[in-house]
Amino acid sequence: MNARSERPTDTEPLVLDGDLTIYTVAETATRLRPYLAERRLYLDLSAVSELDGAGLQLLLWLRETLHARGGALRLVAHSPVVAEVLGLLQLSGRFDLDSAGPAAGEAA
Numbered sequence: 834m835n836a837r838s839e840r841p842t843d844t845e846p847l848v849l850d851g852d853l854t855i856y857t858v859a860e861t862a863t864r865l866r867p868y869l870a871e872r873r874l875y876l877d878l879s880a881v882s883e884l885d886g887a888g889l890q891l892l893l894w895l896r897e898t899l900h901a902r903g904g905a906l907r908l909v910a911h912s913p914v915v916a917e918v919l920g921l922l923q924l925s926g927r928f929d930l931d932s933a934g935p936a937a938g939e940a941a
Contacts, residue, residue: 846909850880853888862891869895872904879910884918896928 847868853861868874874895881888896906908915908928919925 846875846877848877848880852883853881854883854885855887858887858891865895869898869902873907874899875907875909877910878908878915879912881912881915884914889918
């Protein structure tokens, strides 16, 4: 899992790509920790190719931690894999997935 933006902004979100799984979640969590101080964190998950329970737990932890600190997590784009997992577990609303766009060229 790679984070492609050093400092995300409203116009340039933090892009996560590759797998977000049990094998990558510890490294990804370490990379995301500095962003917990942000008021709003915008994530682009359009390049996430695999999402398992550990990856989902990381996203939920990130969302809840930011919320507890008065911040917010916003998904600005998602891959079909992310949409499928969140949809199957009925978590699309929790991540406001309906307002997040799919990856470029992908159907919602």
